[in-house]
Amino acid sequence: MLTRLRIGQFKAFGPVQDIPLAPITLIYGPNSAGKSAVIEALLLLNQTMADNDPSHALTPKGEWVNLRHYQAFIHRHNMEAILHLGVFWKTTTADLVGLAYNGAEDVEVGMEWTWAWHKDADRLVQRQTLVYVADAEQPVFQLNINPDEFEKFATDPPRSYPPREIAPEAL
Numbered sequence: 001m002l003t004r005l006r007i008g009q010f011k012a013f014g015p016v017q018d019i020p021l022a023p024i025t026l027i028y029g030p031n032s033a034g035k036s037a038v039i040e041a042l043l044l045l046n047q048t049m050a051d052n053d054p055s056h057a058l059t060p061k062g063e064w065v066n067l068r069h070y071q072a073f074i075h076r077h078n079m080e081a082i083l084h085l086g087v088f089w090k091t092t093t094a095d096l097v098g099l100a101y102n103g104a105e106d107v108e109v110g111m112e113w114t115w116a117w118h119k120d121a122d123r124l125v126q127r128q129t130l131v132y133v134a135d136a137e138q139p140v141f142q143l144n145i146n147p148d149e150f151e152k153f154a155t156d157p158p159r160s161y162p163p164r165e166i167a168p169e170a171l
Contacts (some may be wrong), residue, residue: 001090002110004111008084009075011037016084029142040065040073055125057126058083058115070117079117082127109133 001023008016012034019038027035043065044058051059060067067073074081090111110132118125130139 002087003090003108004088004090004110005038005041005138006086006110006164007037007041008085009077009081010041010083010085014075017037020090040067042087045085045087054138066138072107074117079119083115084112086110086130088132107134112139 001022004021005011005019006016007019012032013034025061027038043107044060044067047062047064048056048059051062060069060073070083071077071079073162075081088108090106090108095126112130112132114127114130115124116127128143128145129143131141132138133140
């Protein structure tokens with residue numbers, strides 16, 4: 001189950017904020033406060049994950065949501081801003097390669113992605129992927145993507161490698 005959504009520089013949301021989610025979550029507030037943006041952020045992430053084209057850094061137009069162009073959904077239409085979206089969920093330690101994390105049975109894990117507009121290429125590029133385990137304050141893994149090398153990354157993605165076990169002290 002999702003436990004929170006992280007949003008930054010998306011529509012009405014300026015600085016990065018965490019939105020707690022529960023089995024029943026009510027979203028209410030005045031007009032233009034960001035209620036629809038919460039749902040649209042989830043739909044945008046879902047739509048992007050379902051898109052198997054590695055040349056698409058983000059999929060703002062699709063079956064579930066149509067956000068048109070980066071300038072239309074970036075906060076205050078600021079093309080210099082970096083978009084942050086992330087999801088966090090509870091899982092059992094059995095799902096984490098069978099490792100117990102500090103004796104906890106349920107652990108919160110999450111992923112956060114950042115995107116920016118690359119002026120020279122006139123396109124949206126992914127900047128970072130962050131993976132969080134347990135405290136969700138500091139990532140245990142961070143992948144930085146150089147926007148100038150994105151074209152090569154999209155056309156010749158890295159080879160996949162077999163998973164390796166991570167020592168508990170490394171987490």
